[in-house]
């Protein structure tokens with residue numbers, strides 16, 4: 048290999064069929080086919096609908112990515128694929144495709160962790176990640192604080208949501224407010240014209256006793272219930288619900304607790320870099336609050352542009368490229384799709400199942 | 401011409417290399433494991449093993465044939481996406497064949513081919529002298545119409561033998577990969593363009609969101 052590795056990444060853990068191609072930390076292509084419009088009819092992700100769409104979109108999306116990048120399969124130094132966590136049936140389509148492409152081309156295959164890929168994608172925008180770093184990953188599927196000692200293999204979880212993911216709370220509250228799915232962008236938009244202090248919604252796991260047992264964990268199901276009760280009470284008294292204000296107040300409760308705990312984790316672990324990732328990291332209030340608090344705490348905050356925060360193939364390619372560069376051994380053909388893959392498994396090397 | 405065939409429409413994970421020489425077909429190498437949850441782990445290694453065992457190179461493969469179901473969706477899709485991506489990676493065409501035909505194509509007389517559709521249902525079709533009569537169906541084994549068949553064959557026949565009106569073959573039968581290649585034979589020999597593989601979905605997706 049005379050220059051930086053060219054790596055293709057395949058992502059099918061939820062409802063986006065993503066294929067990205069990178070050269071080193073340079074993004075060459077980011078092709079996505081999404082079934083989100085179809086999913087919107089159901090108000091959530093239907094696994095079978097997602098899996099059907101992945102199968103339809105897989106080969107055409109690979110072709111689109113190759114065209115966009117101006118490379119052929121023969122040019123690749125690695126093929127990376129999300130092996131987990133995610134929806135089992137959806138993961139299997141991507142893993143099956145990646146294995147077949149690797150078999151047909153002889154290009155080494157890397158089965159990788161979706162969560163670490165959310166961290167790695169930041170390299171495409173902001174270059175190599177200083178290690179150690181703390182990652183705050185927030186999306187419809189995860190709300191996790193990760194410790195990244197070495198992105199090529201040493202990642203641990205400091206905390207996570209004990210019930211709903213933050214993105215789920217956005218979807219559910221959006222539904223309560225009559226806003227469309229997916230809820231995040233709509234709540235973000237409504238909240239811009241709302242009063243963040245209109246109601247004080249609860250901050251989960253922030254009381255002193257919870258901070259002992261669940262120092263870096265989150266809980267969003269109580270918040271969702273509190274919003275539902277508040278709306279019900281308003282309606283019972285014949286008042287109209289101020290959608291903008293409720294959106295702003297709800298969003299504030301989520302972003303407050305997410306950023307507070309992530310900064311706390313960084314401070315208490317003596318880590319100077321905090322990374323944001325996942326679909327909810329595209330939320331404007333989460334970003335501004337994180338900027339404000341990171342600055343105050345003297346922490347270096349990094350996040351990629353919104354398009355790279357949501358699930359895509361580029362993030363998988365970015366992690367693959369990092370693994371190739373770090374000379375991590377590729378995965379064998381027999382690795383499974385693991386819907387509950389542990390965060391500590393960055394990639395499935397031969398001995399890691 | 402060397403053809404790769406795969407089928408994952410039943411609990412059998414299957415891959416084979418089949419040599420197509422005019423009208424003659426020869427089975428080069430074959431792997432099968434009954435593992436209804438192991439499709440994604442097993443199929444790619446099976447293809448590797450078939451190549452190694454037959455001493456052939458993947459670049460000799462001229463076409464790929466895949467069973468397109470009907471079958472329980474998750475496993476079925478693994479075989480189909482593997483076939484489509486492998487063919488795309490090699491730059492050769494891929495063709496789809498109804499998986500039930502891989503069983504029914506080998507039957508004589510009037511036969512019911514039934515595979516396990518889970519949820520106490522079967523995928524089924526009737527064959528007359530190895531020719532399928534009509535489109536494949538899904539339904540409860542005890543609620544089939546009067547089919548006037550001599551016997552039933554396939555995983556679904558064995559599993560629901562008590563509920564079926566006709567005698568069931570005691571031995572399990574899975575889609576025969578050589579038969580699938582034979583059925584795609586005219587397309588292979590004619591060098592027909594690659595097909596977009598769409599599974600024979602006989603049910604609508606359950607519309608229950610994952611994160612409700």
Ligand SMILES: [Zn+2]
Pocket residue numbers: 161165186188325326357358
């Ligand atoms: Zn994600």
